[in-house]
Amino acid sequence: MNLLKEKITDQSIIQKLIPQRAPIVMIDALLYFDDTKVISGLTITDNNIFVQDAYLTEPGLIEHMAQTVALYTGYHFYIKNIPAPEGYIGAIKGVHIERLPKVSEQLETEVKILQEIMGVTLVKGIIRLNGEVIMSAQMKTVLKK
Incomplete structure (x- = not known):
């Protein structure tokens, strides 16, 4: 069941959902949220620090996926009126990149929560373009204590 009533694209709200700040914000929309899945959006801009030669680089894709995990955690905290916690990537494996997206293309990233315990979240994520x-990839994130 989608616990999100309508998608969130207001950047002032997005900033409350994730701990990252400019110039490293890699999320511009919360499209879907429930207890086991989150879907984020990002339109690639030419001023993105991970853009090189008009393409979003591999580290940019990985950071976008990690911020989608942060968005999942941050929205949980947001609905309780608590600031989004900081965290970091603990591990990443099985990364498979088909192609890099270009400036102005829109990404939709789905992260499924496989396990969540004591501040550690294990997820399987996919990034779609059209x-x-x-x-x-599979990713493990850890909340900062």
């Missing part, structure tokens, strides 16, 4: 999967 419905085509362009990246998949």
